[in-house]
Amino acid sequence: MSSDPLKVAVTGAAGQIGYSLLFRLASGALAGDRPIELRLLEIEPALKALEGVVMELDDCAFPQLAGVQIGSDPEQIFDGVNLALLVGARPRGPGMERGDLLEANGAIFTAQGQALNKVAADDVRIGVTGNPANTNALIAMSNAPDIPQERFSALTRLDHNRAISQLAAKVGAPVTSIKQMTIWGNHSATQYPDLFHATVDGKVAAEVVDDQDWLENTFIPTVAKRGAAIIEARGSSSAASAASATIDAAHDWLFGSADNDWVSMAVRSDGSYDVPEGLVSSFPVVTEDGDWTIVQGLGIDEFSRARIDASTAELAEERDAVKELGLI
Numbered sequence: 001m002s003s004d005p006l007k008v009a010v011t012g013a014a015g016q017i018g019y020s021l022l023f024r025l026a027s028g029a030l031a032g033d034r035p036i037e038l039r040l041l042e043i044e045p046a047l048k049a050l051e052g053v054v055m056e057l058d059d060c061a062f063p064q065l066a067g068v069q070i071g072s073d074p075e076q077i078f079d080g081v082n083l084a085l086l087v088g089a090r091p092r093g094p095g096m097e098r099g100d101l102l103e104a105n106g107a108i109f110t111a112q113g114q115a116l117n118k119v120a121a122d123d124v125r126i127g128v129t130g131n132p133a134n135t136n137a138l139i140a141m142s143n144a145p146d147i148p149q150e151r152f153s154a155l156t157r158l159d160h161n162r163a164i165s166q167l168a169a170k171v172g173a174p175v176t177s178i179k180q181m182t183i184w185g186n187h188s189a190t191q192y193p194d195l196f197h198a199t200v201d202g203k204v205a206a207e208v209v210d211d212q213d214w215l216e217n218t219f220i221p222t223v224a225k226r227g228a229a230i231i232e233a234r235g236s237s238s239a240a241s242a243a244s245a246t247i248d249a250a251h252d253w254l255f256g257s258a259d260n261d262w263v264s265m266a267v268r269s270d271g272s273y274d275v276p277e278g279l280v281s282s283f284p285v286v287t288e289d290g291d292w293t294i295v296q297g298l299g300i301d302e303f304s305r306a307r308i309d310a311s312t313a314e315l316a317e318e319r320d321a322v323k324e325l326g327l328i
């Protein structure tokens, strides 16, 4: 592995997710012993708060932290970055759906896509956490014509992790016994966490659970609406778990998913599983050395088909809405 510092940009770095994410990045959770250089983007009014966070990063004396740069100009902050974690966006409040944020956040991802297109390193990978994540990734991708489209992804790893944890609790097994979890579709209430291909100790999860009512009426809604439940309980949206999933996703993308397993990532559809080409939709993927491949050949029954179709129809509506706004 290269010993040059990995240059990682984080947007919205003074926000709630940033406050957890930066310390984990700097402590080696992403790249192990490889030095890391942080490039932190914020809006001007948040730069003072960000200076305070940087003081705290300094105070941790992390051996792997090779440098920190902060600023509000995306072209300056993204210059030469190998990985851009686009977190900064307005989060939703109680009673809002993530799709309500399309217009408020669309402009951010247009400008950031354009800046990445100009100045990022040739090997850049871009992970979008800010909501509505799938469509924000589509906007950034559409505004960065020189960056290969497979370099963009949106975060559904938090949903994936939530699904593993709910299933593990139901069957009384450790999370490590669960493999091949898939989140299909949008990072929204329409997402489809799939227990027909997931396994518990090598056995099909839906068969181990053997409770269609739980699968349909408890598991799926609990995973799909977990973000809202956390907002309701905490008064603000998931932050530490979102940071953790952001690192899991980036780690596996850059360094590879585990053997005999896969992960969920929202990536540009090539039409696999009849997901309309061009939508940024979540799929089961295997990753290696910064590349991902959609797992092929999974049988999709009628139950799963209807749910995948509902979520991708929502993504198509979001795409049409941002097209109408001139963002793509």
Ligand SMILES: NC(=O)C1=CN([C@@H]2O[C@H](COP(=O)(O)OP(=O)(O)OC[C@H]3O[C@@H](n4cnc5c(N)ncnc54)[C@H](O)[C@@H]3O)[C@@H](O)[C@H]2O)C=CC1
Binding pocket: 011, 012, 013, 014, 015, 016, 017, 018, 041, 042, 043, 046, 087, 088, 089, 090, 091, 092, 108, 128, 129, 130, 131, 132, 133, 155, 156, 158, 159, 187, 237, 238, 239, 242
């Ligand atoms: N995909 C996922 O699984 C999850 C996504 N999220 C989303 O992540 C985003 C961030 O969440 P939090 O950190 O809790 O929000 P936050 O409000 O605490 O922080 C967001 C930060 O982004 C900054 N920001 C706004 N516009 C910016 C711009 N143009 N450039 C750079 N920074 C900018 C703000 O100043 C703020 O500091 C939200 O959109 C939230 O909905 C949250 C949890 C999970």
Ligand SMILES: O=C([O-])CC(=O)C(=O)O
Binding pocket: 091, 092, 098, 131, 158, 226, 227, 228, 230, 231, 237, 238, 242
């Ligand atoms: O629900 C929200 O708005 C934050 C989020 O995306 C999540 O926790 O999954």
